[in-house]
Amino acid sequence: MALLEVKNLSISFGGxxxxxxxxxxxxxxxxxxxxxxxxxxxxxxFNLLTGVYKPNAGSVELNGVNVTGRSTIEINKAGAARTFQNIRLFKELSVLDNVKAGLHNHYSYSTLEGIFRLPRYFKVEKEMDKKAMELLKVFGLDEECDYRASNLPYGKQRKLEIARALATEPKLLLLDEPAAGMNPNETAELMETIRFVRDQFDMTILLIEHDMKLVSGICEKLTVLNFGQVLCQGDTGSVLHNPEVIKAYLGE
Structure with missing residues (x-):
């Protein structure tokens, strides 16, 4: 059974x-x-898969659970996390606190425990700090844990966004143009990071990307969309050499 099974998904805006x-x-x-x-x-x-939009028709199953039309929070708790084309970090918070923000699905204390700093508050905060630092170390960001997120270089902000998504312990990670704005060296490093995340975290990854070098270098299968419809699906090599796909990109 597929981890993600999407059937006949459709949405219209103003006709x-x-x-x-x-x-x-x-x-x-x-x-x-x-x-x-x-x-x-x-x-x-991506917005349909993560609950930002509700489809007019079709279904989405994640790990055998029908999540069609559920809220973003419900879908995240069911096991899907995403990043965005335009980085959406809490830029005024520390690197550590950005990752901790993703841990609240799995660590919690009551409002009273937080206000009065009761023993459970300190216990949970300590556990969250430990888990967040473990994730930051994976991405080489542990020594910058106290930096403001906005002070990180662009490539490291991308890594931090992925680390925060992984903090929610997803089964499916959706990356929206992760190489956008990166130079070739940063893109090459990102490719290694994505492979590492897949292998280290036993992760399933769906990504949107325009950088064909990255796509051909790491993706095993592709789906090509054109005007909202599936143009082609299959193994990466055969899809990228499909004449209809080439025509759609070149506009010929």
């Missing part, structure tokens, strides 16, 4: 079908790419 009968199946542990020209509907698909 325009932004996504039309979208289907995808992603197996556990796969590194899967969703590509297509600008405006093809890729981010809309």
């Amino acid at each position: 325009l079908k932004a996504v039309d009968n979208f289907n995808i199946g992603i197996e556990k542990g796969q590194l899967y790419g969703l590509i297509g020209p600008n405006g093809a509907g890729k981010t809309t698909v």
